[in-house]
Amino acid sequence: MAYTSYQKKKEFDEKWRGVEVLDGEVKEEMDRLTRGSMGMNEKRMQLLDAEGFVWDPLEAQWFERLQELKDYKMTHGDTLVPKVYPANPSLGLWVGNQRTTYTIYQKKKEFDEKWSGVEVLDDEVKEEMDRLTRRLNGMNEKRVQLLEAEGFVWDVPAHIWESRFQELRAFVALNGHAAIYRRKRGPYDLLATWASTQRRNYIKRQNGQLLDSVGFAWGKYKNTRVRRTLC
Structure with missing residues (x-):
C-alpha cells in the first residue's frame, strides 16, 4: 500500500x-x-x-505461471494446457483465465476506440467501461505479447480445426482423395472422427438453410400478430 x-x-x-x-x-x-x-x-x-522484495504479488504470480507455461511447452511442444491438468491444476485454470481476459481486453480496446474523443459519456457507457476494466484481471498489451511469443493459442477450437484441415490436406496429397472414414485402430482415427463431424455439421447447415427458406421459427416466436399453431 x-x-x-x-x-x-x-x-x-x-x-x-x-x-x-x-x-x-x-x-x-x-x-x-x-x-x-x-x-x-x-x-x-x-x-x-x-533484498529482492516483491512489490506486486499478483504480478509476480503471473510471471511464475508464465514460466510454468514455458516448462510445459518444453515438455509437450505446445501451450495447449488442458483445463483439467492434474500435474499442475493451477496452470490449467490460469491458461483458461488468460483466454477469457484476452477476450475482455479486446472488447475493452474496441469500446475505447469507439468512444475515444467523446468528451461527455452517458452513465450506461461509463458503467460498461468500468465493468470491462474490472474484468480485465491485469491483462494488457505486454502480457499479450509475452504469451504470443510462446505461441499461445487464444482460440483453441479454431486452432484445432485448422490443424485437422492441414492434416486432411496432407492425407489428400498422399492418397489422392479425401474419402477418409474411421476404421478400428486405424492410423487416421482422429482425422477420420473430425471428418465425420464436418459431414454432420454440413448436413445440419443444409437442413438449416432449407428450414430458413420457409421462415422456420428457431426460438420463441415474439410476433403476437401471427397466430401460433399448437399441435
Whole structure:
C-alpha cells in the first residue's frame, strides 16, 4: 500500500509541478497520498529492492505461471494446457483465465476506440467501461505479447480445426482423395472422427438453410400478430 501510494504521489507531483496555485481538491489528494505513503522514499525502496522484495504479488504470480507455461511447452511442444491438468491444476485454470481476459481486453480496446474523443459519456457507457476494466484481471498489451511469443493459442477450437484441415490436406496429397472414414485402430482415427463431424455439421447447415427458406421459427416466436399453431 505504501509503495503504491508513493508511486502515485510521484506521478501526481510530476503532473502538478510548476503550478503555483492549486485548488482545494488537488491539495487534498496530495495530502491523502502523502499520508498513504507512510514514509516510503527512494532510500527505503532501494533497501527493499536489494533484498529482492516483491512489490506486486499478483504480478509476480503471473510471471511464475508464465514460466510454468514455458516448462510445459518444453515438455509437450505446445501451450495447449488442458483445463483439467492434474500435474499442475493451477496452470490449467490460469491458461483458461488468460483466454477469457484476452477476450475482455479486446472488447475493452474496441469500446475505447469507439468512444475515444467523446468528451461527455452517458452513465450506461461509463458503467460498461468500468465493468470491462474490472474484468480485465491485469491483462494488457505486454502480457499479450509475452504469451504470443510462446505461441499461445487464444482460440483453441479454431486452432484445432485448422490443424485437422492441414492434416486432411496432407492425407489428400498422399492418397489422392479425401474419402477418409474411421476404421478400428486405424492410423487416421482422429482425422477420420473430425471428418465425420464436418459431414454432420454440413448436413445440419443444409437442413438449416432449407428450414430458413420457409421462415422456420428457431426460438420463441415474439410476433403476437401471427397466430401460433399448437399441435
